[in-house]
Amino acid sequence: MSASVMMSEIPWNEYQRRIAEEDAIVFVPVGAVEQHGYHLPLGTDWMMATYMARRAAERVGGVVAPPVMYAARSQVRTGGGPHRCGTTSLNAETLIAMTYDVLCELGRHGARKIAVIDGHFENRFFLDEACYRAQRDLEARGVRDLRILKMLYAERISPETMEKAYAxxxxPGLDLEHGGILETAMMLYCYPDLVDVSKIPDEALPDFPPYDLFPVRPDWVPASGCLSSGKPATAEIGKLLVEEFVDLVSTAVSAEFR
Ligand SMILES: [Zn+2]
Incomplete structure (x- = not known):
């Protein structure tokens, strides 16, 4: 029998056994299909969310459900915007409905501890809504012991790691950390073959006004699509960040569910 923590890689009865007998925590990674400059792949957000979920699941005893890859619309001042080719977003209602459906199915089949791991800034409130509705509606249908934890895996960075990562x-702030040091370093550590360091842009930070415009103003966003430069990123910095985030997720999930 495969020891994999990935739900897609194990048979149904093994999945059932793990949630029933081993009290497995079911992780649901949520990412985005979004441009991350010339040097990172479009799948950066869902790949990193899935990576964090897998590592945490291995540590705390969990199963990782297939990720919700498509996600909330990229916004100009946090993700470079919806206008770039390849940034393929869902309408917010679709993301809420899709996540809600997945959570309800997991709960219906016996999962009672679910951890939604978010890897895309713009998902935040839509995932809150999906989690709220799923818990509320399952409770109304008699499932009273389901609990859902939701977190952005990069919610907090220790001052020590900050100091090393941004020496x-x-x-620039998490909102401008799009395709910047953080994501570039993490991808260099986890998926080095998917990063082209020769293409890391070195543009000035965008100077966004304190409002949004519709239609968007493409010229607000640097040409590459990154909102800050990932030039100083290294796999070593990536390791620091990733291991800290794996700890953060594992500790949060253990505190609530173990
Ligand atoms: Zn990202």
């Missing part, structure tokens, strides 16, 4: 450069 000599200033942290």
């Amino acid at each position: 000599g450069v200033s942290f």
